[in-house]
């Protein structure tokens with residue numbers, strides 16, 4: 001039995017999508033589904049070599065001379081489930097439920113990010129009663145992992161200069177720009193020698209962490225930087241030899257925890273120095289990350305890295321920049337460049353540090369990456385960059401944005417749509433880099449707790465945003 005309202009085509013299509021497995025990297029089935037819908041409805045369709053799908057629809061009567069508009073959404077979803085869920089993402093349909101006007105999937109992500117956008121676009125392409133310019137439905141794969149789909153789109157197949165990205169999560173606001181970025185891995189071979197001595201275990205815990213794009217401007221503590229700072233202060237008292245050093249789980253998450261074990265030549269003041277650091281750092285983070293705890297305990301050390309290499313590692317981590325670097329006055333405090341020292345890992349044979357850098361302009365990203373690489377060079381470390389993605393630079397002049405603002409106001413009884421740029425990466429940056437004069441806007445219905453099993457779609461907002469989208473197309 002249908003959970004959603006089958007008389008509304010976008011709801012019906014959304015429900016169909018939730019029956020097709022479509023986690024990132026596993027989009028073949030949903031890609032084929034879109035191709036078959038296009039064929040059944042005699043719409044021209046292209047499926048490319050990575051399974052992106054492009055569907056073309058002619059203008060409605062009277063709109064033949066209007067500029068073509070691209071409607072874009074990504075067809076993959078983040079597969080996350082609760083620990084007690086038996087859901088098999090490779091074959092099971094999502095178990096939909098409606099609660100208090102919200103659509104959810106029991107125990108799993110819902111994939112309204114970005115199934116809502118996909119459903120809207122298919123619905124528009126199939127509805128012969130709408131008024132609109134020539135339309136191109138652009139469905140991309142693997143946005144949530146590598147943005148491989150967007151990188152592979154051949155814009156020569158699409159002759160259009162206007163794009164509506166339907167991957168937003170807030171009905172009352174529209175994104176007007178996004179960050180570019182890349183990852184940098186710093187590494188160096190090391191050797192451990194056997195040891196059997198009493199040493200110390202230093203632990204940093206209790207920090208808030210967060211996303212390295214969205215939360216980097218909140219002045220939260222970075223566990224990797226905190227542990228490096230304490231080791232650096234200790235090393236000024238007496239040489240340190242590291243045994244283990246590890247912090248952070250993901251390159252794009254602000255690290256919440258870090259651990260180090262080490263021996264110190266003259267450790268008479270070790271506890272006293274650490275206590276002093278704890279007092280200072282806790283005071284600095286009193287209002288932004290007050291849960292911080294730092295502990296020092298004695299432990300047995302079984303292997304160590306020599307003093308010179310240990311000092312080099314500690315100094316590099318102490319010096320490498322992290323956190324907010326620049327913000328905009330022009331765009332309401334938008335973070336315009338930042339670094340995140342996400343991962344620190346000292347293994348038996350190497351140490352490896354992972355940083356992600358972001359910038360509202362590609363030049364910021366290049367500059368920050370250059371700075372980190374230059375510092376690595378001074379230390380004799382290896383640095384490699386990967387996973388680069390371009391920025392979507394805010395355009396001061398955007399007719400698409402102006403029309404959107406006007407139509408939103410009409411549809412929402414005089415209320416203005418909010419507009420802001422974000423410090424995360426979006427597919428829009430990639431389209432913009434391929435086609436610099438593309439005029440882009442981004443919209444979407446209210447979706448909450450995306451990428452978690454609590455993800456929910458506000459059904460009233462799902463309806464309103466579709467009405468708005470249709471009205472917007474009528475005005476383009």
Ligand SMILES: [Zn+2]
Nearest residue numbers: 074113114167
């Ligand atoms: Zn998305």
